[in-house]
Amino acid sequence: MHLTKEEERILKGESGEGTQKALELLVAIGDAYDAEKMIPISRAHAASSGQEGDLYFVELLANGGARCKVPTSTNPVYDIEYFHSLFEKIPKDEADVARRVMEAYKRVGAILSWSCIPYMAENIPLYGEIVAFSESSATPYVNSVIGASTNREAAQSALAAGVIGKTPKYGLHIKENRKGTHLVKVEASLKDEFDYTLLGYFVGKRISYGIPVLTGISRHPNTEELINFCAISNVSGAISMFYIPGFTLEASTVEEAFQSDKPKDKITVTDHELKQVYKELQTTSGKIDFVMLGCPHYTLKQVEEVARLLDGKKIHDDVSFWVCTSATTKMLAERTGYVGVIERAGGHVVVDTCIDEPCWIAYKDEVGMTDSPKCAYYRRFKDAIVARLEDCVEAAVKGKSK
Amino acid sequence: MKGSEISLKCHKIIGGYGEGEALVSHEPICFYLTDPKTGIVREKDHELAGKNLANKVLVFPSGKASSVVQIDGLFKLASYKVAPKAMIVKDVETVLIVSAFLVKVPLVDRLEKDPFEIIRMGDFVKVDAEKGRVIVTKGRS
Numbered sequence: 001m002h003l004t005k006e007e008e009r010i011l012k013g014e015s016g017e018g019t020q021k022a023l024e025l026l027v028a029i030g031d032a033y034d035a036e037k038m039i040p041i042s043r044a045h046a047a048s049s050g051q052e053g054d055l056y057f058v059e060l061l062a063n064g065g066a067r068c069k070v071p072t073s074t075n076p077v078y079d080i081e082y083f084h085s086l087f088e089k090i091p092k093d094e095a096d097v098a099r100r101v102m103e104a105y106k107r108v109g110a111i112l113s114w115s116c117i118p119y120m121a122e123n124i125p126l127y128g129e130i131v132a133f134s135e136s137s138a139t140p141y142v143n144s145v146i147g148a149s150t151n152r153e154a155a156q157s158a159l160a161a162g163v164i165g166k167t168p169k170y171g172l173h174i175k176e177n178r179k180g181t182h183l184v185k186v187e188a189s190l191k192d193e194f195d196y197t198l199l200g201y202f203v204g205k206r207i208s209y210g211i212p213v214l215t216g217i218s219r220h221p222n223t224e225e226l227i228n229f230c231a232i233s234n235v236s237g238a239i240s241m242f243y244i245p246g247f248t249l250e251a252s253t254v255e256e257a258f259q260s261d262k263p264k265d266k267i268t269v270t271d272h273e274l275k276q277v278y279k280e281l282q283t284t285s286g287k288i289d290f291v292m293l294g295c296p297h298y299t300l301k302q303v304e305e306v307a308r309l310l311d312g313k314k315i316h317d318d319v320s321f322w323v324c325t326s327a328t329t330k331m332l333a334e335r336t337g338y339v340g341v342i343e344r345a346g347g348h349v350v351v352d353t354c355i356d357e358p359c360w361i362a363y364k365d366e367v368g369m370t371d372s373p374k375c376a377y378y379r380r381f382k383d384a385i386v387a388r389l390e391d392c393v394e395a396a397v398k399g400k401s402k
Numbered sequence: 403m404k405g406s407e408i409s410l411k412c413h414k415i416i417g418g419y420g421e422g423e424a425l426v427s428h429e430p431i432c433f434y435l436t437d438p439k440t441g442i443v444r445e446k447d448h449e450l451a452g453k454n455l456a457n458k459v460l461v462f463p464s465g466k467a468s469s470v471v472q473i474d475g476l477f478k479l480a481s482y483k484v485a486p487k488a489m490i491v492k493d494v495e496t497v498l499i500v501s502a503f504l505v506k507v508p509l510v511d512r513l514e515k516d517p518f519e520i521i522r523m524g525d526f527v528k529v530d531a532e533k534g535r536v537i538v539t540k541g542r543s
Contacts (some may be wrong), residue, residue: 053477154469
């Protein structure tokens, strides 16, 4: 890879050890992909996780004096104070790791968003921007819905890019690599955001790796529907980008999405396929111990919907009810009155927290319900039924699923 | 032939030198699905199930699974000193590069001949990523 004089100086350590390590990682990636050079980015999102590998790298950078050069947001870890006062079982050393991770991201000058949907409020790319966004829903959302460009980054490569303000030019930063690979004919009726969850699950699992081009969608998908499609297709498969010509920005026709080439494969999705996916996700039934929502983090509209469904109701005494969201969204939801309604019903709205964190250890042997297959995938619980939000709320009130 | 040596050019991704007995997997590997204290593969139905990655030279097609679990998985193996000594891979992706970078395990690809043709279980393999060279000493005939 061609390096500028300045980049060579950084690699020699002239800008400090933290910056040097960040560039070393980017150069290794660039060399692996035969990138010709580094290109500037305008922002980054580091999918911080509060795990040991994450801690090692962010401390390596922070202790070496590195600072983010472009806006770099962070993924949820967990609200340490809140959860340790609530559950005694969380091991103390987990809190130490989480605390050190959060401190180190602060020292490198990251935006402490602790949100997995930063593209909604804290760190928003525009069409055509070159960025480095890790996190399952963020990568495809930024590429497809916004029309900026990012590779499927790891937390560390995204953080390194944020520190250097550059990324190697490879993968989805090159137009030819943004070509559609699979034609997906959607004949299923997509009524709501849960249908997009099921569609994402099916498409990701079926294609596994590629850039699907979806046709047959008649109504403009809304933000939450698109977030769900992104998050789930990038968990059941590795879908970093997709097109819905007519609705997503980058290609206005199917032909343009395939760059006039032929699709590698064609797939048709009917109501039958979505029903099959739904069946697959009903891993158990009966009594539930908790409901877990907000994977990915709920938007304000989704928090409002929870409040509407719970208004005047009482959650069953044996069920804990959790809604995960960002601090930004919770502040607005509090101010608007949604949090009050959810709390009066016996639910909790928590910030800064991911479902895949040690703070949920109390539910290790319990059965829950969620509207997100991604939440169930982490296997932090004995079992988790995946169903529509309305069904989750109804089960929370009754204490059991249908 | 036992004891014969084959020298192959390769492409360095993460530098350094590592040597050890070859452990060959035709299936992608997720480091999270190994026992972090011993390096034994715990993934049921995996062709390496029950085998130990510790101090081996791992030959495999690619990594798999989400970035967080993959990186944390290899990191835990390294902190218990049971990570592979070097890795030879066919299809590399960003997450695998980051994983190897963090634990400083040499990682190479693009061997001049198909590693799955040349390298067998039990061969002794030296990976000199810096010099772009892999040396295989055949263990069995």
